[in-house]
Amino acid sequence: MRYPIAALALLVLTACEAQPEGEPVARARIDGQEPAAAAPTPEPSATATLASQVESACRSIIFEDTPLTHCLAVPSRHRIAMDLGPRGEAPYRSLTDFARAQDPDTIAFAMNAGMYDDEGEPIGYFVEDSERLQALNTADGEGNFHMKPNGVFYGSDGKWVVRSTDSFLANVTERPEFGTQSGPMLVVDGKIHPTITHDGPSRLIRNAVGVDDNGRAHFVISNAPISFGKLARFYKDELDVKNALFLDGNVSLLWNPATDRLDTGAPIGPIAVIKKKASE
Structure with a gap:
C-alpha cells in the first residue's frame, strides 16, 4: 500500500480488480455448509494439466x-526470505519483474508483504539477507499500519514468528x-485485534x-473483497493461528509458479519469497 500519500487515493476505491486465479475454487467448504451448485468444470488445457502435476x-x-487462496510454508520443505529489489537498485515494484529475475523451479510462491512509501521502500522494520534496511517503526499515525497493535513477521534458521511490535x-x-x-495484527495471542469488528x-x-503452533507459516490472499473481521476469523477459527499479521490490501498479489498464477496490479514494495529446499 502506498503510504501515506496513496492511502488517500485508495479510500475512493471500493475494491481492486479480481486477481487471476490459477486454481479452481474448491467445491468443499471449510465452514461446513453445503456448497452451492457449481457449473461443470471444463476440460483442462495442456498447460493446466502440466501445472497440476507440479506440487503446489x-x-x-x-x-x-x-x-481465498491459502499457501502453506513448512520449515522442513521451505525457506522464507524477503526481497525488495536487485541489490543496489530500485525495488521491483511488481511480481512480474520479480519473477523475471528468478528460476521458477526454485520458488514455491511469493506474495507482497508489508507497507511502503511512494518509492516502494518499506515504512516499517525490514530485514533482507540478515541486513536491516529499515528500523522498527513505533510511531503513531493514521492508516492501517498504525492501527495498533501492528506487528512483525520474521525468522531465522527455519523458525518463523509473528509478534506485535511491542x-x-x-x-x-x-x-x-x-x-x-x-499492521494491523489480525490475531494477537489467540484473540482478534480489539478494534476489528465482526x-x-x-x-x-x-x-x-x-x-x-507447529511453526508453519500460513499465507492467505482473498480472491474477492473481504473484511478485516472475516480474514481474522479465518486465521483464528479455521487455521488455529494465535498470531496473524495483515500484510496489505487493494494491492495484494500472489505468484504461484505451480499453477502459472502471476498476479498483476498496482505497484508493490516488499516481497515475501517462499523457496523450495533442495531435495536431500
Whole structure:
C-alpha cells in the first residue's frame, strides 16, 4: 500500500480488480455448509494439466462465501526470505519483474508483504539477507499500519514468528535473517485485534500471514473483497493461528509458479519469497 500519500487515493476505491486465479475454487467448504451448485468444470488445457502435476503449496477454498487462496510454508520443505529489489537498485515494484529475475523451479510462491512509501521502500522494520534496511517503526499515525497493535513477521534458521511490535521490541535482541513490519495484527495471542469488528464495511482484496503452533507459516490472499473481521476469523477459527499479521490490501498479489498464477496490479514494495529446499 502506498503510504501515506496513496492511502488517500485508495479510500475512493471500493475494491481492486479480481486477481487471476490459477486454481479452481474448491467445491468443499471449510465452514461446513453445503456448497452451492457449481457449473461443470471444463476440460483442462495442456498447460493446466502440466501445472497440476507440479506440487503446489497453495489451495483454493471458500470461507463464509468468500474465495481465498491459502499457501502453506513448512520449515522442513521451505525457506522464507524477503526481497525488495536487485541489490543496489530500485525495488521491483511488481511480481512480474520479480519473477523475471528468478528460476521458477526454485520458488514455491511469493506474495507482497508489508507497507511502503511512494518509492516502494518499506515504512516499517525490514530485514533482507540478515541486513536491516529499515528500523522498527513505533510511531503513531493514521492508516492501517498504525492501527495498533501492528506487528512483525520474521525468522531465522527455519523458525518463523509473528509478534506485535511491542512484543518484538521487548523480546527480540538478535537480528533475524528476514523481517517485515506491517499492521494491523489480525490475531494477537489467540484473540482478534480489539478494534476489528465482526464484518466491517471495508471490503478489499487483502493478504496476511500467521504462524501456527507447529511453526508453519500460513499465507492467505482473498480472491474477492473481504473484511478485516472475516480474514481474522479465518486465521483464528479455521487455521488455529494465535498470531496473524495483515500484510496489505487493494494491492495484494500472489505468484504461484505451480499453477502459472502471476498476479498483476498496482505497484508493490516488499516481497515475501517462499523457496523450495533442495531435495536431500
